[in-house]
Amino acid sequence: MHDLLNFTLGFSGIMPYVVIFLILLACGLGLPIPEDITLFVAGMLAYYGMVNVWAMIIICMAGVLIGDSSIFMLGAKYGREITKKPFFSKFLTPERLETVKVKLHDHGNKVIFASRFMPGLRAPTFFCAGTLHLPLKIFLLYDGLAALISVPGIVWVVYHFGHLADKVFTAITDVEHMIIFAIAAAAAFAGVKWYLHHKKSTQA
Secondary structure, three states, X not given: XXXXXXXXXXXXXXXXXXXXXXXXXXXXXXXXXXXXXHHHHHHHHHHOOOOOHHHHHHHHHHHHHHHHHHHHHHHHHHHHHHHOOHHHHOOOOHHHHHHHHHHHHHHHHHHHHHHOOOOOOHHHHHHXXXXXXXXXXXXXXXHHHHHHHHHHHHHHHHXXXXXXXXXXXXXXXXXXXXXXXXXXXXXXHHHHHHHHHHHHHHHO
């Protein structure tokens, strides 16, 4: 985080906006830089007075949504070709893809919304959603709603509490971990419930 912050502090004028936008765009395409750290740095730039906080929030929203949409469109255009490769076809069989497709169409809004708060799973989920041809308008709606929570929230909090940067960063990380734990617990509960129901139906 500190290295990225020091790097961006070396720019002035419009360049901090451009740098943050390009990094967020690359994050959406799989660049191994945590998106939340980039948003944190954006907030710190606003705290130091190098950028306008509202303009930076808009730039961050644009970078996030364009990056997410790009990986989604890549999945829509090339995802099927990748799943036909011998290695991937063993795991992504047509039957399994169809099952996932049904789940995405039934619960796609929840899956897309939750993925925005799960670092490391965003790009694969969005790529898969594109591969399975989840309607673009559904993707943009729920990814956008989630981004409206996470992006302005992180930038604004850091902007107002930049003097407590390390503590804010820790708090943001803890909240994300809590969200991930809650989603994982809900998924585990649903899995156990399905298993018990399936086992009962088999024994009947």
